[in-house]
Amino acid sequence: MPFSRLSPHSRVAKIHPPPVTIGKKMAEYDHDDRTQGWVLELDSLRSFGGPPSPPLSSDGRRWSGEILPAGSVSRQVLAHQQQTDAIITTTTRRQPSQPLPGAAECLDFIKTRKGRFKPAKQTKLRNSLLGAIGFLEAANAGDFAANIWNETPVPTYALIMMAIGGTMALGMIYFCIKDGRLSYQNLRALKEERGYLKEQRKLHQDDSNMVRTIDCFLDMNTRESGTELIDRIGSDALLGFSALIVGIGTFMAMDGDHDSANYKASNLLTGYIGNTLPAIFGVCNLLWSSYVWVRAKEQQRAALNYVKGSTRISQMLRNRTSSIQVHAALNGLTGIVAGSAALATATQWWAYVILLPCIITSGTVNIFWRKRVGYERPFVLGQISSIDQDTVFEALRYANECHRRVLRVEATGESDAFTILVPDTTSLLCALDVIRKNNLFEDYCLRVLEDKELSGRLFGHAVFDTQSSADGPTIDWHNLAALDDQVLMIRLLKIAKDLLNGRSGVWKIEEDDDDNGTNS
Template sequence: MAHPNSSSDTLISPPSPIHHPTSTSTSRHTKPIPLMESDLELSHLRNNTPIPKLLREASDITWQEALETTKDQVPLTKRRGGHFKLLHQQQFKNSLLASVGYLELANAGDFAANVWNDIPVPTFAAILMGIGGTLALAMIFVAIQDFRLSYRNVKLLREEREHLKRLKQYHCRNVEMSKVLNSRLGVGLREIGTEVVDRIVMDLLMGAGSVLVGVGTLMAIGGANPHVYKASNLLSGYIGNALAAIFGLVNAIWSVYLIRRFHHHDSAVVSVEPSDDIRRRLRVRFRRFQWHAIVNGVNGLVAGAASMVTATHWEGYVVLIPCIISLIMCNYFWRKKLGYDRPILDHISLAKLQLTPLTEDLQYAIAMQKALSEPDHVLPQPVIDTRSLESMLQFIVRNRMLETYVDSLAHDKMTRGLLSEIPPTESATPGHPEYIITYDVLLRLSSSKQNHARVLLDHAVRFLRTDGVRVFTHRERHLLELSGYAVWQDQMAEITTTSTSSMTKDLPKT
C-alpha cells in the first residue's frame, strides 16, 4: 500500500467532457484564505461537506470551454508478444535511471591499469583490467538511455515554456494571471536546468569519460607495445578522467545556484504562509533541495579531483570510493523524495482562463493523499464512488491521471489482454497497430463482456490506492515549489515597490 509523504504535482487539471468546472475564486494565490489542517479536511470529506477545490476539482488555470475531442485520450501501440506501450510521452517524467548513480564507478574501472602499470603486465592485473574496462564501456549504454529520457523531458518543457510565454503576452494586463504564469515559468526554468545539467551534461561528459577510461584500461593489457602503453596511460589517466572533473565543476556551479534559490524561497515563506502544516511542508521541500544540492555539488568536485589524482597515485581511489557511494545515495534520494511526474500545459485557450488559489490545489492534493492511502476510508460519493467504474474513470480523467492509468492497464497481466479487444486505428508504422484509449472507449470495453467491468473496477481500485497516491504525492511536490516561488516573487515585488517609493520621497522637490 502506498503512503503519502511530506512532499507532489500538477496545477493544471482540465475538465473532462464529463465534468465542467463551476465558478472559481479570483483571490490572490499568494495570500489565500486561511488553510485547514489535513485532519480537518478529511473530516469535511467524511461529512460530505464541500471545501475549496474538493468537489470542484478545478485548478489555477483551467479551460472554460468544452474539451476538444483530441484531449483526454492516450495513444498506445502494440509490440511483438502482445505487449502495449505508450506511443508518445505526454507528461514530464521523473525518469532518472537508478543505474545512473553508478556512472562514477566507471572512473574506478581503470584501477588495475593505474595501480599495476608495469611491463610485463601481471596475469591477475590483466584479468582485472579486462573486467574493469568492460564495465566502464558498458556504462555508455546507461548514459545513452538516460540521455534519451531526459531529452524527451526537455523537449516537452521547452514546448510548454513557449506556450506559457504566449499566454503571458496575451494576459499582460492581468496582474494575477501574470503572477501565476511567472511562477510556472520560474519553476519550469529550474526543471529544465536540472534536466540539462544533472542529466544531459552528466550523461555526455561522464558517458564519454567512461568510454575513454574503458578503452584505455583494455589497451593496458597490451602495454608491452610502447605506443599502446602511452595511449593507454593518456586515455585511462588524465584525458578520460578530465571529463569527470569538468562535470564536477559545472555541477558545483549549478548546485550553488540551487542552494541560493531555495534559501530565498525558504526565507520568504517563513513569515508569509499562514498554515503551520503548509509552512512545514514548504520548508521540508526546500531544505531537501538544498541538502541534495550541497552533497551533490561537493561530491562532484571531490570526485573530479580524485579522478585526476588516480592517474598517478592509487590513493585517489580511497577518496573516490565514498564519492561513488554518495552519488548512488543522491540518485536514490532524488528519485524517491524530490523528483515528480506532472502533466504539461499545452494547447490551452488564450482567451478563456481563470484563477484559483494555489493553496486550494495544495490542500486538495494533501487531502487526497491521505484519503486514498487509507484502505478503510470511504470517499464521499460526490467525489468518487468506488463501486462504480464510471465514477472512478471520471475521477481519473478530471485529475489528469488517464495516461498513468492506461499505462498501468498496459502493464497489468490481468488487464492488458482486454486492451486487445479495442479496435485499432490506422498505424503509421506497419506491423504495429495503434489504439486510442479514452473514457468512452473504456466504458464500452467494460460493457462488452460480463466480467470485464469487474476486472476493470478491481484494477481501478488498486490503481488509486497505489499509483493514485503517488500521483497526488508528486502533485504536492510540484505545488509546493510553485507556491514557494510565488511567495518569493511577491516578496521581491514588495521590496522593489518599497525601494521605489523611498527613492521617490528622497528626490528633491522642484
C-alpha cells in the same frame, strides 16, 4: 502517480509578473507524491513576493478535513448520496473555481516493436533517471589497476582487475546512452511546452493574473530544463565519454608488456585525458547545484512567510525545500571532489581513497533524487487558466488528505486505497474521476491496453473505434466514463482498483518523508 509530485516549478497566480526564481524544487520533495509536490511548488512560487497569508478558517486551520475538491464528479456524487457526511464538510473559504492543470483526458497510443503500447506523444515530465547513473563515478575508477600497477611486466592479478575495471567502464556507456535518450525526450517536450507558454503570454498580456500564472510555469520549465540539460545530459555525455576513454585505456594497458605504443597510449587515456572530463563536469555541476541551493533557500523563506499561521503547510514547505537543498549540496560537493580526485588518480594512488566515498555518495544522491526529490507532472500544452490562491490550497489539501486517509485506514487493515478514495466503488465514473484528478489516466489506459481481451472488446464499441486511427488506439476519458456496458464496466473497475491499490505503498513512503523531512 497518484499523489506524487506535481512539479517543482509550478507557480501560482499570485506571484509577481516576472518569473520567480524559486520554483520547482519544492515539488521535488516527494518523488512519489506527484500531486502534493506540484502543489507545494505552485504555492511556494506564488508566495515569492506575494501578499500575506489569508486568515485561518474557523477551526483554526488553513483547510478543513474534507477530502474532495468542490465541483468534482466525486464531490457531486457524494453530496447527492450523503450530504451530512464529514467528507464533504463545507469549508469557510471560497471554493476554487479553476482546476490546476491536469494530464490530458484524450490520449493516443502507438504500438512498439515489442508489441507494447506507449503514448504517441509525451504528455508529462517523467522522473526517468536511471539508478545505474549513480555509479558513473565508479565506472571512471575502472582504471584503478592500470594506474596503480603501471609497470612491466604486469602482474596476473592486476590483469584480472584491469579486465574487470575496463568491462565495468565500457558497460556504463549503455546506461549513459539510455538515460541520455530519456532525458532528451523530457527536454524536447519541455521546449514544446515553453513555446506554447510564450505564445499564451503574448495573448494574455492585459490579464495580470494570467501573466503571473504563465510566468510560474515558465519558471518551472526553466528549472526543469536546466536539470535535464546539466544534471542528466551533461553527466551522461561527459562522464559517459570519460568511461569510454578509461575503458579503452585500461584494456590497452593489459597489452603494455608486448607493445610500447599501447603502453604509452594507455597511460594517456587512463591519465589526464580520461579524467579531465569528470573534472569539467564537477565544476559545471557545482555551479548549477549552488544556484539550486540558493533558489530553494529563497523559496523557503518566501513561502514560509506567505503561509504563516498554517503549521501543516509550513512543515510541508520546509520539508520540501530542505530536501532540495540537501540534494543540491550533496550533488555539487560530490561532483567537484570526485572530479578533482579523478585528475589526481593519474599519478597518485591515494586519490582513489578519496574517490571511494564519492562513489558511495553519488549512488545515495541518485536514490535520493529518484525517491524523494524527483517528480512527474503533466505538461501545459492545452487550455491554461489563471490559478489563484484558493485553487492551490484546495489541491494541496486534497492530496494531503487523500494520502493521510489511505494511511490511517490501511494501518488498521479495515479497507484499501480504492475504497477510501472512491466515494462509490460501484461507479466507473467516480473511479475514473479519482484517477483523472490524480494524473493517473495514462497509467490506467496502459493497463487497459495490456489486457488484450478487454481492449479488443472496448474498441469494438463504435465510439472508440471511430476515434482510433491505423497507427493506434485513442482513449477519451469522457467516452470511457459514459460506458453503459456492465461487463466492461466491471472489468474497468477492477483495473482501476488494482491501479489505486498498487499506489498505496507509494503513499506510505511519502508519509514517512513528510514526518521526517524537516531534519533532512
